Amino acid sequence: MMRDPGLLARDAEGLFWMARYLERVENLARLIDVTQSFESPGFEAEAWQGLIRINADEKTFRERGFSFDATHVKRFYLLDKGNATSVPGSLEGARTNARTLRPLMSTEMWRQLNMFHRFVSRITPEDLEGDALSRLCTKIKEGVQAHTGITEGTLYRDQGWYFYEIGRLIERADQTTRMLDIKYTAILPHGREEKRVAELTQWNAILRAAAGYHAFKRLSRAQFSPEDVVQFLLRDPASPRAPLLCVRRIESHLDDLRRHFGLVAGEEAMELAEVLRELLLEKPISHILATGLHDYLDVVQIHLQELAGAIGRAFFRDWRPETVPVSQLQIQTQVSA
Amino acid sequence: MGGKTWFTNAEVLDETSLAVALGAGAKSGGTGLRFDLPWVPYSHFSRACAGGCGLNEIFRQFGSEYDPGRFFCELTTPRHGAGPVPQQLVERLQGIGLEALRARASAAENDLIDLGVTFTVYSDATAIDRILPFDCIPRILTAREWDLLENACIQRVKALNLFLGDIYGKGHVVKDGVIPADLVYGNTNYRPEMRDFPVPHGTYVHVCGIDIIRDEKGDFRVLEDNARTPSGVSYVIENRHLMLRTFPDLMAGIKLRPVDDYGRRLRAAMAEVAPGDHADPQVVLLSPGIYNSAYFEHVFLAREMGVPLVVGADLVVEADRVFMRTTSGLKPVHTIYRRLNDDFLDPEVFRPDSMLGVPGLIRAWKKGNVAIANAVGTGVADDKAVYAYMPRIIKYYLDEEPLIQNVDTHICREAEGLKYTLENLDKLVTKPVGESGGYGITIGPRASKEELETVRETILANPDNWISQPMIGLSVGPTLAEEGIGPRHLDLRPFIITGKESWVLPGGLSRVAMKRGSLIVNSSQGGGSKDTWVLARDFGEGEPA
Numbered sequence: 001m002m003r004d005p006g007l008l009a010r011d012a013e014g015l016f017w018m019a020r021y022l023e024r025v026e027n028l029a030r031l032i033d034v035t036q037s038f039e040s041p042g043f044e045a046e047a048w049q050g051l052i053r054i055n056a057d058e059k060t061f062r063e064r065g066f067s068f069d070a071t072h073v074k075r076f077y078l079l080d081k082g083n084a085t086s087v088p089g090s091l092e093g094a095r096t097n098a099r100t101l102r103p104l105m106s107t108e109m110w111r112q113l114n115m116f117h118r119f120v121s122r123i124t125p126e127d128l129e130g131d132a133l134s135r136l137c138t139k140i141k142e143g144v145q146a147h148t149g150i151t152e153g154t155l156y157r158d159q160g161w162y163f164y165e166i167g168r169l170i171e172r173a174d175q176t177t178r179m180l181d182i183k184y185t186a187i188l189p190h191g192r193e194e195k196r197v198a199e200l201t202q203w204n205a206i207l208r209a210a211a212g213y214h215a216f217k218r219l220s221r222a223q224f225s226p227e228d229v230v231q232f233l234l235r236d237p238a239s240p241r242a243p244l245l246c247v248r249r250i251e252s253h254l255d256d257l258r259r260h261f262g263l264v265a266g267e268e269a270m271e272l273a274e275v276l277r278e279l280l281l282e283k284p285i286s287h288i289l290a291t292g293l294h295d296y297l298d299v300v301q302i303h304l305q306e307l308a309g310a311i312g313r314a315f316f317r318d319w320r321p322e323t324v325p326v327s328q329l330q331i332q333t334q335v336s337a
Numbered sequence: 338m339g340g341k342t343w344f345t346n347a348e349v350l351d352e353t354s355l356a357v358a359l360g361a362g363a364k365s366g367g368t369g370l371r372f373d374l375p376w377v378p379y380s381h382f383s384r385a386c387a388g389g390c391g392l393n394e395i396f397r398q399f400g401s402e403y404d405p406g407r408f409f410c411e412l413t414t415p416r417h418g419a420g421p422v423p424q425q426l427v428e429r430l431q432g433i434g435l436e437a438l439r440a441r442a443s444a445a446e447n448d449l450i451d452l453g454v455t456f457t458v459y460s461d462a463t464a465i466d467r468i469l470p471f472d473c474i475p476r477i478l479t480a481r482e483w484d485l486l487e488n489a490c491i492q493r494v495k496a497l498n499l500f501l502g503d504i505y506g507k508g509h510v511v512k513d514g515v516i517p518a519d520l521v522y523g524n525t526n527y528r529p530e531m532r533d534f535p536v537p538h539g540t541y542v543h544v545c546g547i548d549i550i551r552d553e554k555g556d557f558r559v560l561e562d563n564a565r566t567p568s569g570v571s572y573v574i575e576n577r578h579l580m581l582r583t584f585p586d587l588m589a590g591i592k593l594r595p596v597d598d599y600g601r602r603l604r605a606a607m608a609e610v611a612p613g614d615h616a617d618p619q620v621v622l623l624s625p626g627i628y629n630s631a632y633f634e635h636v637f638l639a640r641e642m643g644v645p646l647v648v649g650a651d652l653v654v655e656a657d658r659v660f661m662r663t664t665s666g667l668k669p670v671h672t673i674y675r676r677l678n679d680d681f682l683d684p685e686v687f688r689p690d691s692m693l694g695v696p697g698l699i700r701a702w703k704k705g706n707v708a709i710a711n712a713v714g715t716g717v718a719d720d721k722a723v724y725a726y727m728p729r730i731i732k733y734y735l736d737e738e739p740l741i742q743n744v745d746t747h748i749c750r751e752a753e754g755l756k757y758t759l760e761n762l763d764k765l766v767t768k769p770v771g772e773s774g775g776y777g778i779t780i781g782p783r784a785s786k787e788e789l790e791t792v793r794e795t796i797l798a799n800p801d802n803w804i805s806q807p808m809i810g811l812s813v814g815p816t817l818a819e820e821g822i823g824p825r826h827l828d829l830r831p832f833i834i835t836g837k838e839s840w841v842l843p844g845g846l847s848r849v850a851m852k853r854g855s856l857i858v859n860s861s862q863g864g865g866s867k868d869t870w871v872l873a874r875d876f877g878e879g880e881p882a
Contacts, residue, residue, distance in 0.1 A: 006663040103639040315664045
């Protein structure tokens with residue numbers, strides 16, 4: 001009586017991207033919040049420029065007619081619907097995907113996303129001023145967290161859920177590397193790295209932004225080093241936002257897709273995930289810091305992009321069956337007829 | 338008219354309904370008559386309304402006077418079978434009170450926005466998601482009225498399918514002189530590709546929406562057949578759910594025919610027409626995608642049916658078979674419930690520029706490897722030129738009188754119709770059959786002498802191209818409005834599903850013109866909708882109390 005409904009390749013892609021966009025929204029809110037705490041008197045603009053740089057948005061920012069001051073950067077990310085990497089822009093992307101996915105989503109998911117979308121589209125310039133900004137960031141984070149919670153409790157766990165999860169994990173791993181990167185771009189961009197990492201208050205702010213502050217305190221010695229923080233943020237096997245944990249879960253999801261749903265095309269993606277896991281583990285953090293954390297994070301980001309590309313090739317748009325020729329599919333049809 | 342869906346922005350009422358609309362509007366300022374209908378005395382009424390007051394008088398307490406004028410009121414005009422229900426309803430509305438009604442109605446509309454129960458209106462550069470305005474005062478149909486409507490719809494669909502089978506087959510109906518050949522074979526919606534291609538169970542019109550109005554006398558009339566891809570059924574079901582959530586106290590204890598079965602029935606019909614004998618054929622719903630104004634409905638139906646919603650790019654034809662692209666490769670598809678016009682289905686056969694369709698789809702279909710619902714080429718049957726002949730078509734195939742008549746239509750290509758039309762130009766609505774979008778319509782009573790003279794000459798120059806109809810006043814229903822509760826015109830679109838047999842969703846979509854005096858019920862023109870209640874059984878029909 002029960003049947004395997006399968007999953008349209010387009011819907012798998014939609015789920016993957018909807019999750020990515022929403023994760024991006026949450027992390028943007030985290031990044032904006034932490035950037036505000038990096039403001040120091042007289043250097044407000046520098047702190048906000050760092051945000052533009054780690055998102056590689058310099059070109060778009062200029063094209064949209066903004067200038068490099070705090071107000072404009074905040075508006076670029078929180079008000080500018082024309083900026084695809086803004087909170088409203090990403091949420092628009094999530095909702096457009098959700099519209100195509102509506103047949104697969106729970107009504108609760110759809111309703112919350114609609115309401116969240118409406119909330120974000122009504123953000124005003126006043127909401128970005130002074131203490132209002134931090135409250136706004138909290139509300140945006142909570143909007144995504146409500147989505148995640150509703151999804152956890154209502155989305156049917158067939159293969160679609162795995163693609164949703166994989167999209168979210170790839171984006172989260174990427175965003176955590178950017179969160180780490182902001183420490184470098186925002187402050188003392190020309191000084192020695194060891195000097196920069198000495199600024200513990202900033203590390204604390206990043207730990208808070210990555211929701212790891214208290215866990216880190218519990219794990220670390222009284223005197224912790226920057227290496228400890230980077231180790232925790234990148235490699236802690238139990239920290240939900242650490243790229244290592246994200247990659248391990250992606251590997252496990254790809255394996256489940258193969259074993260439980262017969263999706264055998266993911267070999268390349270599995271291999272890339274393994275390479276990425278090794279990249280995250282192989283070198284001592286002190287070595288990474290010595291040779292340049294920023295460059296290392298760039299490499300991690302590129303690997304994540306390649307992994308996403310391999311998943312796309314395997315399951316989404318351009319995939320054609322290689323193992324099952326069409327002639328065989330026909331035979332199956334005739335047999336079942 | 339361009340496309341039969343009515344959620345598009347471009348669409349104005351087609352000529353038939355426009356004529357009716359304008360006709361009724363014309364007389365609204367006139368007569369001052371109240372109830373020139375035979376007033377049916379009804380015991381429930383006289384008991385509940387001591388002192389002889391009617392339901393109209395109760396509504397007066399909501400603000401301005403409730404006066405349906407000479408139109409049939411779907412709630413307050415007494416009818417057999419409705420028993421105490423109209424009275425109950427009015428009293429319950431009274432109990433809620435105008436302010437609370439407004440508050441709840443507005444909460445209900447917010448609910449629709451949150452749920453994204455919207456259609457999209459496109460203007461030059463923007464796309465706005467709008468809700469279909471919902472009116473919380475339901476429209477009631479008695480069980481007996483529904484019997485008539487249901488049977489009439491089934492009769493009409495039967496005739497439409499036989500007609501289509503005939504004109505794409507031997508063409509008896511033309512050879513026997515029932516309908517002129519050029520109206521059929523010269524029709525732009527006639528698809529020669531369909532000739533000599535029999536479809537399973539002879540069903541061409543798997544989903545039909547028939548627009549029905551009620552005239553001043555309370556008689557139902559068919560205004561239009563929608564045999565291509567009729568929209569609106571999702572609102573029937575959503576409206577009921579909304580009523581149950583928001584106004585449970587209005588409905589309490591009133592037994593109604595349920596509307597929840599539509600998706601299951603549709604899926605079953607789609608399975609019935611699938612080729613081969615698959616135990617569980619793969620049905621899909623083919624949508625033009627998220628930018629289509631009726632996309633919400635496509636989603637709704639895909640969910641209710643439990644089938645994938647696909648767009649053209651999801652489907653591929655290989656070796657004359659249709660497959661959908663899934664994460665694990667190509668998966669066979671057996672029935673396509675398409676919500677895409679004929680033109681766009683297959684760029685190899687129809688519009689070569691169509692990006693929405695599936696190359697090779699028609700080839701696969703003609704090989705008998707896939708079913709398409711509705712069939713290609715049904716547009717000829719719901720064309721307004723053919724509409725005029727529907728009573729004869731029903732008689733021809735079924736040897737029955739239509740259970741519900743057309744709006745009277747005079748066909749000018751026939752001597753009698755021409756004579757009548759020319760003699761009554763000042764009373765009739767005249768319209769060319771070949772035009773769409775309301776072009777060339779003349780409202781007799783509103784036209785000047787000169788205009789009528791021009792019409793006369795135009796008709797005489799080519800009578801074949803003309804029909805005329807009287808003006809009809811659509812019935813009204815009490816509707817929450819600026820002035821309180823006021824009469825608003827409405828129509829009814831029942832939906833008929835046909836696989837092997839026909840099934841009619843109890844009720845249908847009651848579209849209501851939200852503006853005073855307006856007869857435009859289209860969503861894109863500010864029209865709204867009401868929940869349509871079909872009483873599970875009638876009162877006072879000889880059953881034990």
